[in-house]
Amino acid sequence: MTLANGQPYLAIPGPSVIPDRVQRAMHRGSPNIYEGGLLDLVESLWPDLRTLAGTSGHVAAWIGNGHAGWEAATANLFSRGEKALVLATGQFGHGWANHARQLGVEVDVLDFGRQAPADPGQVEAALRADREGRIKAVLTTHVDTATTIRNDIPALRRAIDAAGHPALFAVDCIASLGCDEFRMDQWGVDVTVAACQKGLMTPPGLAFVWFTEAARQRCGEGDLASPYWRWGPRIPGASDEFWHLWDGTAPTAHLYGLREALTMLVHEEGLEAVWHRHEVLAGAVWAAFDAWGRGNPQIAMNVADPDWRGRSVTAARFGAPQATRLREWCEHRAGVTLGIGLGMATPEDPASDGALRVAHMGHVNAHMTLGALAVMDAGLKALDLPHGAGALEAAAKVVAAGA
């Protein structure tokens, strides 16, 4: 039997739940792309996108997903043969490194493993060792969606400064923007990358890069960016022609959707409240895992220290193949789809059947997160998997204190 019929909940870390309002805003015929309302709407997006990233710098958008955002940032940051230092704390850090390498960048990876954030001391030492100043930029993820490790971006900036190294600092915020506190200018980030399908609650299809004027000048006319990816022509106002801003036809439906999502995040709820909501919902998930784990040492969150955990998604281990069994039960019996373990394979568990991820990202509220946890609790019982008691009580207390 199943109790899955009813409104399903896709609790995977992207694409995230799309608000009905965003869906309705996108459901319309093609507008004029040469003049009129669409042009005004796009003008109104830029200030909100800057607010979201906490910068007064440039922002540019491309039709594409997160990988497109990586490509846009990397291709403009580097010329062929220039060097990147990538701080990897999971599959997405390594993914960006591989992507950059394939573009023709020389890449050094500092691998911090899968359970702890990048260590500023090691970053400082690596930069000090670069006596010829060959490293053009340091690249890292804010939250790595695979391990769900959150890096301490201000501390990493301080490490670059302490080394006295001129490297630019570029941060992938694809999984964290609009969920986790991020302040590009205040934290000294030169280049920020994001996409619209996670915290920004819009179907996949828009990639963004924010960059400072100093970064633009330092990178000049790099030779990696083919015409579509050059950031110069994408700067709003760089051309009078709306057509040129998008290097062709604008992503019309997405622009209406994004306008609605930004209205919800920036103007209605407000960023501080958005961050608080994610903080509390993350805390509820963590409290449940702590309780389950007290009855079964095989159940544990991937990241031990709460300071090191992303506020938008939580990776956990259950001992293979229990995570896969639990995910399947939750989806097929109760209508909640949890995230698969990503980049979490071990020699004993090559298929990652012992890892899963619970997203608490974007358009989520207390009833959705508590519902997902209650379904997981029911799944543990139905499958007769050992677990500690009191998870839902603990999660409810976190919500009670934070609401």
Ligand SMILES: *Cc1c(COP(=O)(O)O)cnc(C)c1O
């Ligand atoms: C999702 C994600 C990506 C990749 O985005 P796609 O849209 O799947 O290309 C890159 N980095 C991080 C941190 C992500 O969460």
